[in-house]
Amino acid sequence: MSVPELLQDTTRQNWQRLEDKLDASLIERLKAVPDAEKIITTSEYVVESLQRFPLLTEELLDQQWLEIPLNTAQMRAILQDKIAAIDSENDLHRVLRQFRRQMMVRIIWRDFSFRTNMWQTTAELSDLADICTDEALNWLYNHYCQQWGTPYSKAEAGEESVPQKMIVIGMGKLGARELNLSSDIDLMFCFPRHGQTQGGRRTLENQDFFVRLGQKLIAALDNNTVDGFVFRVDMRLRPYGQSGALSLSFPAMVDYYHDQGREWERYAMIKARIIAGDTDSGNQLLDELNSFVYRKYVDYSAIESLRDMKAMINREVRRKGLSTNVKLGSGGIREVEFITQVFQLIRGGRETELQERSIRKVLPIISGMGLLPQQITDELLDAYLFLRNAEHALQGVADQQTQTLPDDDFPRLRMACIMNFDNWQAFEEKLDHHRNRVAEHFANVIAAPDDEEENNQGLNAELRAIWQGEYEPDAGVSLLEDQGFEKAQETYKRLEQLRSSRVVQSLQREGKQRLDQFMPLLLAAVTECTTPSRTLERTLLLVEAVLRRSAYFVLLMENPGALKQMVKLCAASPWIAEHLARTPILLDELLNTATLYTPAELEPLRDELRQQMLRIPEEDEEAQMEALRYFKRAHVLRVAASDIMGTRQLMKVSDYLTFIAEAILEHVLQMAWKKLTDKHGRPQKADGQPCDPSFAIAGYGKMGGIELGYGSDLDLVFLHDAASQGYTDGNKSIDNGVFFTRLGQRIIHILNTMTPSGQLYEVDMRLRPSGNSGLLVSSLKAFRDYQEKEAWTWEKQALVRARVVAGCPEVASKFEQIRREILAQPRDEAQLKEDVVSMRIKMRDNLGSKPATGDEIPLFHLKQDAGGMVDIEFMAQYCVLRYSEQHPELLRWTDNMRILETLQHTGILPEDDVRLLSDAYLAYRQSAHNASMQKTKSQVPATEFVEYRARVSQIWHNLLEDNS
Structure with missing residues (x-):
């Protein structure tokens, strides 16, 4: 755009200044560069630089650097050429x-002319800082190793002493590669291991050397000489701040962050990036510190610390009158950063995609995960882009570190011109629009939960007093009775027991404060239930499980809806209460009621x-196993x-539980196969063709019959279709049979192993050919031979409920064909009846109810x-074995309900009998299912289901x- 008339006096004056110092030919060449008039008018820094350094100006024009982008390698090569000719540290500073x-002249020129966008500008500025720091460090290291000696690691047993190099960590906007036009660079220095220098005039400890x-590196970058400075260096983010050592060893860094690291340091470390020195070692350190930054659980405690930081900033804004500061003021740059980083800190440990330094990349991830609507993240990105451009328009004028909007007319008009607005009013309207949007979204994300109920009622204050032990026992019990607690005295004692427990008494101050804030809210929430005492007892299982992980209390306090859901579910089922207590990370599932009460079908489960x-490295099997366990528990919670x-x-509950198992088995097979x-x-x-995988997992029993319950184990059989005498085609070739045995063992290991999150599934392999004495994995041929020649009748009964649940479709098809052929074989009716009845009698004798004695209630x-x-x-299995030769449609299904329906359609059983058997079967299953959810046995008084039992026995x- 053209320069406004009110700025044209400045344009003429600045050109005159340049003409006084530069050759006419350079002036003409400058004027020919696109947007020269706008840049010369608006940036005092550019004019002063061109005026003071004619040789640099000439090189800029000769190389056309004002017009073209330069990548990292090109900028580094330019600096390396210049450094190669120097001999002294003073020369290094000058170069x-x-x-x-x-480089700043060319970057400002291209930025103010909008020949590049903000993201490209900040990336080039960050690259410039990286290159200057790294090349300065390299020169200084080589130079001072000659004087002080080369630092070596202290040799440990069996190790060689190796040279040590310094690592420079860039923080803040530099770490995110989003540096602004006149920013400090926040740095930290460290080195891998302690030791001593070798080859110098005298020996130094490594820490002393680094x-x-x-100090030399800071001077090379930060000192203000006749040539200016390179970058202002801020070292205050290092461990222990200004009082800490300037450079620490890796072990000292790890110890500090894991033992003493504060919440704001987690926030700062999100953007940490190795910018200079020993990059490989530095990245290993950041990997080790990752668990400090990102918790494995959903960490709502982060939102508290960000609120505190924002409140502190707000106080500073008010005190210093910074309301017009585009970074710190309301709706400013910092609020966009806080919005993104609150999601990163809360969820980044589990959702590893969020472990990203750049706001530009993080915001779309946040919306993609459904944490914020895309419209909001789009608005935040648009606002951030505008605000950062405004920041550059302020800083590029005189290379000054400012984010405060001007008050006077001239700088306002100049800023509007830089931003391509005709006047200040138009710019300010656009700025206000963006800041209002940011402020609104910030308030919605960071604002504390609504405290209106607590402010309007005294209930929470009274319940807080009970929890704190401020009431005499009789008065406390009376208050609990008034609130509907059915066992008020027991509840009061239970609260007193918890409050005085050794674990609670040993909590650190922050954990104790959170517990004290949470308990009155929990007590108030359970009063909404019909049995508050019983519900509280169940929820206290969870409270006791997370006493030392108080971030979970914050999650529930920050999300009153989640607290309400937790209480409602625990009131309904002790099984769910124990499920949550064993895996508190599942509390995250309570945040979204849309998914909590909507279990997924098989295909969405597979996709999820x-x-x-995919977020977990393939080589990290432990993390994969933990993720599988969380996946199972989370989806089982949704079903429950x-x-x-x-x-x-x-029936749908069993379907969903079976779908979860199938999805997991498919992935476990993939994991084991790849390994x-x-x-x-x-x-x-x-x-001779390779198997890929020519292996299948057959599910029997409840798994095969699509009738899994919450605590069901998995009855499995492993099958393969490889050559009996073949070998694998890898460098460490083994026999096919050995391979598939190891594959089966690996699958069982992944499913059975107890990890911190428990067991995935208990696996029962006793239904394989020859039971526990048989091979772990059978070939299809061996399976067929066994079924034809050796299998007992009860094993053929088990085959009725068998189906392939994971693995190769070709093997699944062959298994189904074998199943059909075996089940459809002609059988002697009398012998079949005798075998089935005999097995059933044995099961009743061993597993059925014992006769009641004395005052016992018959069960x-x-x-x-x-x-x-x-x-x-x-009965269903008998009919399949007896009649499927004449009625092959009986072989289609593996679940009892559809087998019974088919028996009716074929006329094998009368319609009335099938209806009775189906109704009874569902009634029994529902009762057993309810018993498992209430943590009781699958036995009821013998006075229940009398008619069903009699009719089933008659059939x-x-x-x-x-x-007869």
Whole structure:
């Protein structure tokens, strides 16, 4: 755009200044550069630099650097050429400053002319800082190693002493590669290991060497000489701040952050990046510090510290009158940064995509994960871009570190011109629009939860007093009774016991404060239930489980809806209460009721698990196993929540639980297959082709019959279709049979191993050919041979409920064909009845209810007693074995309900009998299911289900025992 008329006097004056110092030819060449008039008018720094350093100006024009972008390698090569000719530290200072000035002129020129966007400008500025720091460090290190000696690590047992180099960590905007036009650079110095210098005039400890080297580097960058400065250096973010050593060893850094690191330092370390020195070692250090920055759990405590930081900034803004500061004022740059970083700190440990330094990259990730609507992240990005451009317009005028808007007319008009606005009013309207949007979104994200209820009612104050032990026991019990606690005296004692427990008494101040804030809210929440005492007892399981992880209290305090959901679910089921207590990280699932009460179907489960596992390095099996366990527990919680709240029928609950297991088994097979094939290569088929994988997992029992419950184990059989005499094709080749045995062992290991999050599934392999004495993995041929020649009747009954649940489709098809052929074989009816009845009698005797004695109430075992679930299952299995030769449609299904339906459609069983068996089976299953959710046994008083039991027993007798 053209320069406004009111600025044209400045334009003429600045050109005159240049003409007084530069040759006419240079002036003409400058005027020919696009947007020269705008830049010469608006940037005093550019005019002064061109005027003072004609040789630099000539080089800028000769190389066309004002018009073209320069990448990192090009800028580094320019500086290296200049440094190569120097002999002294003074020369280093001069070259660095003149190079920086030259690059700053071209960057400001391109930025003010909008030939580059803000992101490119900040990236080039960050590259400039990286290059100047790294090249200065390299020169200084080589120079002072000649005087002080080269630092070496202290040799440990079995190790060689190796040279040590310094690592420079860039923080803040430099770390994010978003440096502004006149920014400090926040640095930290460190080195890998302690030791001593070798080859110098005298021996120095490594720390002494690197402290001295760090001082020299700061001087090389920060000292203001006749040539100016390179970058202002701020070292206050280092461990212990200004009182800390200038350079620390890696062990000292790790100890500091893990033992003494504060919340604001987590915030600062998000952007930490190795910018100079020993990059590989430095990145290893950052990897080690990652667990300090990002918690493995959902960490809502971060939001407290960010609120505190923002409150402190607000006080500073008011005290210093910084309301017009585009960085610190309301709706400014800092608020956009806080919004992004609160999500990173809260969720970055689990959602590793959030472990990203750049705001430009983080905000789309946040919306992509559904944490904020895309409209909001788009508005934040637009505002951030505008605010950062405004910041550059302020700083590029005189290379001054300012973010405060001007008050006078001339600088206001100049700033509007830089920003391509016709006047200040138009610019200010656009600025206010962006700042208002940011302030609104910031308030919604960072604002504290609504305290209106607490302010308007005295209940929480009274409950707080009870928790704090401020009431006499009788008065406290009376108050609890007034609030509906059905066992008020027991509840009061339970609270007193918790408050005085050794764990609570040993809590650090912050943890104790959070517990004291949380408990009145919990007590108030349980009063909404019909049985507050019982509900509180269940929720206290969770409280006690997380006493030393008080961030979970913050999560529930920050999200009153999550607290309400937790209490509601615990009130409904002790099983859910224990589930949450064992895995408190699942509290995160309570934040979104849309997903909490909506379990996923199989395909979405597969997709979600695939996406989650892609975030974890393949080589980190421990992290993968933990992720699988979280995935299972989170989705089982969703099923249980929808089940408890009555939004899902029993059959759908079993479907969902089975889907979860199938998705997990598929991924576990992939994990085990990759680990084995990476080491040994792939097994071979009979035709010489590699298996990929020619392996399948068959599910039996509840897994095969799509009837999994919350605590069900998995009855599995492993099958392969590789060549019996083949070998794998890898460098460490092994026999096919050995390979598949190891594959099966690996799968069981992943499923069975107890990790900090518990066991994934308990696996039962006893239904494989020959049971526990048989091979862990059978070939399809061996499986067929066993079923045809050796399998007992009860094993063929088990085959009725078998289906492939993971693995190769080709193997699955062959297994299904074998299953059909085996089940459809003709059988002697009398012998079949005898085998089925004999096995059932043994099961009743061993597993059924024992006769009541004395005052005991007679019980009915829902599964094992006569007339129960297993009777119905055995009848369905008998009919499949007896009639599938004539009615192959009986072989289509593996679940009891659809087998019963098919028996009706084929006329094998009367419609009334099928309806009775189906109703009874569902009633039994629902009762057993409810018992598991209430943590009781699968036995009911014998006075229940009397008619169902009698009718089922009669149908059993008619079908299997009546030989008339």
